[in-house]
Amino acid sequence: MLKDMKWWGWGDPAYAFPLDEKPLLWPFIQKTLGLSDSCRKTPPIDRAQVRLPEQKTNAGFVQAINGFLKPTQIAIDDEQRLIHTYGKSFPDLFRVRKGIVDNAPDMVLFAECHVEVEKIVQAAKQFNIRLVPFGGGTNIVGGVEHLDHSQMRVTLDMRRMSRVLGIDEGSSTASIEAGSPGPKLEEDLNALGYSLGHMPDSFEFATLGGWLATRSAGMQSDAYGKIEDMVVAMKMVSPMGTIETKLTPKSSAGPDIDQIICGSEGTLGVITEATMKVHPVPPVKDYHGVLFRDFESGSEAIHEAISRNASPTMFRLQDIAETGLAFSMKKPSTGFTKMIETQYKKYLKSKGFATPCLMMIGFEGDADHAADMRRKVLPIVKNRGGHHLGNSVGKTFQKNKFAVPYLRDILMNHGCMVDVAETAAVWSKLMPLYRAARDTIQAQFKKEGYPGYIGCHISHSYVDGASLYFTFAAQQIEGKELEQYYRFKRLITETFMQNGGTLTHHHAVGYEHRPWMEREVTRPGLTLLRGLKSTLDPSGIMNPGKLVPPEDKDSNSPTPATTVPFE
Ligand SMILES: Cc1cc2nc3c(=O)[nH]c(=O)nc-3n(C[C@H](O)[C@H](O)[C@H](O)COP(=O)(O)OP(=O)(O)OC[C@H]3O[C@@H](n4cnc5c(N)ncnc54)[C@H](O)[C@@H]3O)c2cc1C
The missing domain is CATH 3.30.70.3450 (Alpha-Beta Plaits)
Incomplete structure (x- = not known):
């Protein structure tokens, strides 16, 4: 049984952040954000009022998938369409809480094995369907949102592919299906005496395939590495066929294809299986x-x-x-x-x-x-x-x-904007970058004339540098919430870029970070990424609009601060 998150917020619908047990917390938040007891309350819209957009359909595609999928693997109901519309960024939650779901998929499919994914991708290619792979839907960069309205939009939920396929004890590797969510993956490996040790804050819901597709980092990455450091071999279904990389510890046979697949964000194909380095469960x-x-x-x-x-x-x-x-x-x-x-x-x-x-x-x-x-x-x-x-x-x-992310829903119920931004830099640039980002955001709160919160932690460390993870919050400006949010998001991202930080250390690109990709990887670097995309996915059916900006959008100038990207 798949555990879905709240349609309007983070995490388990049965869990509520225990605010009552923390009597100092709410007064601290009220003081920091200038929230009065009678502040504006902004609960999510009643579920019954959420109107999903009219569905597009493609008779050829529907007939093809009915030929090899069971009816229980095909969903066209509003519940599933709604749950699969967005990730969990502030703009995602802001819109869904208001009932703005124009980009909902027309259909959601649940694959149960690699061969089914191959058939789905082939059918999508044949009938020109837009296909978005979906793991846990926990990304905060717009990674799973459909942006192309020209064709039927299908989301492929991978969570029914969650088995550990085998363990090679002598080599400490495990082959695992890509849809396995964190808790199930750890439970299955622990039962065999092993652990992957990848625990991002979103562990409860994110999946192995999502981690690989976004180059995720877990809390214990200082010991076990980022997810791309743990991968040994992979299977990815592209529109041009399945790529299966070889199970060897190292190779010098050209560029590392595993590392090309890692971070591809569903734009090149669907990761179905991966062989990962594992270690004994730490006593x-x-x-x-x-x-x-x-x-x-x-x-x-x-x-x-x-x-x-x-x-x-x-x-x-x-x-x-x-x-x-x-x-x-x-x-x-x-x-x-x-x-x-x-x-x-x-x-x-x-x-x-x-x-x-x-x-x-x-x-x-x-x-x-x-x-x-x-x-x-x-x-x-x-x-x-x-x-x-x-x-x-x-x-x-x-x-x-894993409880803290639930706090955001409470803040959003009280008219607050809350989100995070992360980067990494070499040690020599880390503290200047930290101060620049903190001071820029604090100055912006001052300029806009309201109190706000900006806090940071070093989340992942390396011999040559570390990652900085910022959280920012303030009361929303009523009627201008998204413009306000993007002013802060753009400002902090610009500050990262101007101070030697990476565009993103572990949250990936989606469409949120796409405008800065040329400055991150250079123009020839973008040409390389576009070449990969057009070779493996010539008709552009896989997760369109993510990771790489379209050619006419290349620019070395900063992105306008107030543009709302999905409008
Ligand atoms: C509260 C919170 C805390 C977070 N903490 C962390 C953290 O500590 N570390 C961290 O790295 N991230 C964190 N994130 C971000 C997010 O959890 C990660 O990006 C995660 O890796 C996404 O995994 P997912 O399975 O949910 O993928 P999804 O959100 O479903 O998808 C992410 C992207 O990967 C693609 N994709 C998914 N599955 C596949 C597949 N099988 N094949 C090909 N493409 C696929 C999707 O199309 C999309 O582009 C956090 C997010 C939230 C909301």
């Missing part, structure tokens, strides 16, 4: 908290640790703003504990930790490995000014790590 998962006086010294500690080969499973360093938000989620203590905590806070303040930055460090593996890493890493972070809090903060982090 120890030990997460520690460390406080720093400022973001810079925490960042230097990560850099030094990684340079000295003291690389734990996770380094996550929050800046002052994000630490403030994290602490506001803590349950207030009472009685004796409260007394001790007050004294402790006084002590920390006297030592310069009045507005600290929180770092979480994860040590996973067997007991010896985890202990060895702790012995190497903790002295480095302490030498760099870190104050070790122990592992109780780490336990809270582990418990709550």
Whole structure:
């Protein structure tokens, strides 16, 4: 049974963020965003009022797929069309909550094996159908939205292809169907004693194929790598046939085709299977908290640790703003504990930790490995000014790590814009980039005359640099919500580009980041990507409008700040 997300928000319809258990959080948000108790309430439209657009159909295609799919694999009902309309970015949720669903697919298909995907892609090619592969629908760059209205629009949901096909224990690799959602994939591998160890914040719903198609990064990427570092071989069905790469550890037979498929965002074909590096389920998962006086010294500690080969499973360093938000989620203590905590806070303040930055460090593996890493890493972070809090903060982090995204729905119910933007840069550029992005957004809030929130954390670290992950929020400007959002989104993306950051470290391109692709990869680089697309998908049926801008849209000038891309 597939677990669908809320049609109007993030995640499990049965789960609500436990705001009542966190009495400090809402007052913190109200103060930061200037929200009064009587602020505008903006709940999603009643489901019964959502009108899906009229369906296009193609008799030849419908007849062809009825020849090899069961009726239960073909959906044309409004429920499925609605669920498959968007990803989960702010503009996606803003529109769906208002009942704006003009780009809904005409039909949703559920493939159950590789051969069916081959037949679907061939039928789409024959009848000129627009085909969008769909994993968990968790992307936030417009990746699964249909943009081409000229033909019938079909979304191919991959989640019924979720089996572990085999494990090669001697080589620590597992072959897995691409539609497997995170929890099922881990459960199936864990039952065999293994783990993939890829846990993005969207883990509960995202799929292996979606991760590969977007070059995703999980929380433990410092140890296990990004998803493209874990892949050994793949199968992708393109309109020109199936590409199957060879199962070998390394090869010098030309450019790496696995790496061409990774990040292709459904524009070249449908990934159906992948063989991934796996590791034994770590018996120890030990997460520690460390406080720093400022973001810079925490960042230097990560850099030094990684340079000295003291690389734990996770380094996550929050800046002052994000630490403030994290602490506001803590349950207030009472009685004796409260007394001790007050004294402790006084002590920390006297030592310069009045507005600290929180770092979480994860040590996973067997007991010896985890202990060895702790012995190497903790002295480095302490030498760099870190104050070790122990592992109780780490336990809270582990418990709550998938709950935070649910908070956005509450904010959107109160007329707020909330979204994220991420990048990566080499160490020498990282802190200037961080300050430039933070200061630019803060200055924009000031210019527009309302309070706002911008917080950041270092989410993934490497020997040569790290990734920065920003969250920004403010009250929406009524009637101008999307223009307001795109002013901030464009501004922060421009700041990344002008300060040596990548356009995106792990969220991919979709249509949201497409206008900057030429500046990211150069004009000849774009020509190369267009060549791949036109060779494998000459009629342009696969996820049109994503990743690569059309030729007439090439430009080296910044994108206008207020353009709304899907209008
Ligand atoms: C709350 C939240 C937290 C997030 N946290 C993270 C994070 O920590 N790390 C991270 O990397 N990302 C994160 N994301 C972004 C998103 O989860 C990732 O981009 C994820 O990899 C998408 O996987 P999916 O299965 O949901 O793919 P979808 O959203 O369904 O699709 C994404 C793209 O891949 C294509 N695609 C999907 N499946 C296939 C396939 N089998 N073959 C070919 N193309 C395919 C789609 O056409 C689309 O272009 C987050 C998003 C949200 C909303």
